[in-house]
Amino acid sequence: MFSDDETGFPLQPDSRVFKVMIVAGEASGDVHGAYLVQAMKEMMPNVSFCGVGGHKMQQAGVKLLANVSDLAVMGLVEVLGRLKSILGIMAVLKRILDADRPHLLILIDYPGFNLKLAKAAKRRGVKVLYYISPKVWAWRRGRVKTIRQTVDHMALIFPFEEDIYRKAGVPATFVGHPLLDEIEVRKTIDEIKHEFDLEADKTTVALLPGSREGEVHRILPVMVQAAKILADRFPAIQFVLPVAHTLPSGLISGIFSHAGIMIRLVTGRTHEVLTASDVAVVASGTASLETALLVKPMVIVYKVSPLTYFLGKMIVRIRHAGLPNIIAGRTIVPELIQKDFTPQRVADEITLILKDRQVRNRMIHDLMALKKRLGESGASRRTGRLACSMLG
Numbered sequence: 001m002f003s004d005d006e007t008g009f010p011l012q013p014d015s016r017v018f019k020v021m022i023v024a025g026e027a028s029g030d031v032h033g034a035y036l037v038q039a040m041k042e043m044m045p046n047v048s049f050c051g052v053g054g055h056k057m058q059q060a061g062v063k064l065l066a067n068v069s070d071l072a073v074m075g076l077v078e079v080l081g082r083l084k085s086i087l088g089i090m091a092v093l094k095r096i097l098d099a100d101r102p103h104l105l106i107l108i109d110y111p112g113f114n115l116k117l118a119k120a121a122k123r124r125g126v127k128v129l130y131y132i133s134p135k136v137w138a139w140r141r142g143r144v145k146t147i148r149q150t151v152d153h154m155a156l157i158f159p160f161e162e163d164i165y166r167k168a169g170v171p172a173t174f175v176g177h178p179l180l181d182e183i184e185v186r187k188t189i190d191e192i193k194h195e196f197d198l199e200a201d202k203t204t205v206a207l208l209p210g211s212r213e214g215e216v217h218r219i220l221p222v223m224v225q226a227a228k229i230l231a232d233r234f235p236a237i238q239f240v241l242p243v244a245h246t247l248p249s250g251l252i253s254g255i256f257s258h259a260g261i262m263i264r265l266v267t268g269r270t271h272e273v274l275t276a277s278d279v280a281v282v283a284s285g286t287a288s289l290e291t292a293l294l295v296k297p298m299v300i301v302y303k304v305s306p307l308t309y310f311l312g313k314m315i316v317r318i319r320h321a322g323l324p325n326i327i328a329g330r331t332i333v334p335e336l337i338q339k340d341f342t343p344q345r346v347a348d349e350i351t352l353i354l355k356d357r358q359v360r361n362r363m364i365h366d367l368m369a370l371k372k373r374l375g376e377s378g379a380s381r382r383t384g385r386l387a388c389s390m391l392g
Helices: 027-043 055-060 078-100 111-123 143-150 161-167 189-195 213-233 251-256 270-275 286-293 306-315 323-328 343-355 357-373 379-391
Strands: 018-024 047-053 062-067 104-108 127-131 153-156 172-174 203-208 237-243 264-267 279-283 298-302 335-337
Touching (some): 018 078, 027 047, 027 062, 047 078, 104 379, 189 270, 203 213, 203 270, 237 270, 270 286, 343 357
Parallel strands (some): 203 237
16 A cells, blocks of 8 residues: 555545546546536545546545646647656556555546556456546447446436447446536626726637647647738727646747737636637637537637548548537538638638628527537536445
């Protein structure tokens, strides 16, 4: 047994404490994990947590063995640059599985890493709850077999996923989408604009370039150039960017410091930024769904390395890249991916949304229907109950 400094779990005088390892691989997973930990603690105060996450999970009471920023990479090629660090984190987690034998391992999304950890846990007899399924409906359907062999229960966030796992013989429960728990903005638009030093009478455009350092380097420069085009077209326009906590200090400001355009930076508080905005340019990923649930018109963008894109095109089976369009089953918001992601194209799409009321109203109508389709709030509580039942 390791000492308190070496082991994953704080030493507890009460032997009845249940030990849970929880692992998130990116900023959104850190938020979802924090809400889940809080829900579980309300139901079972005698639970101790360790794992991988960010400041949100740490604030919720998780003893961090590694930070989510060390895992937050996207793309087959991009992972290679962080491989040594990623393998080191895996080794630490396996050591804790051996030394402390947690009662439950909770995995949040991030399948490339987490499914390997699930295999390690299975070999050691540790129960596994997987929260937020790998997108097996989009690519790598063969992962369902791995999940059936290594995961005790799936907590699903999309209703259509339940049928996939039921047919594959995997115990699974649709718990709802956690963003419905987390998106709650109590301030008015005027209050938010005042707090962020934004002018009340200007059109506000939110820029969301992602939460991973690599994607920000690829995406933000194009966003900045698009913003310059829009500033020429619309004199009464302003830009605001919520900076993810996972990004290194100064990264964002360093990219656009010499761009010749003012962009207001806000640390975190993405939901408030979106609430105060008229339209958004959003990197494909969880942020696009957050924008959709706040019913904000948007343009979804993304760019990876050419090799990653080439390999991805060979294995991805869906037509859309953005979650709002995937869930809707059709294009309800424009997507500009890879070569289509240019400053001119972004500026043109944003211009259309701002100038054409019919386009804007149709998008708002479709986003409201999408939000209704995802059901009611309470995903964190439902998943917490499921996790606690696996501890009993």
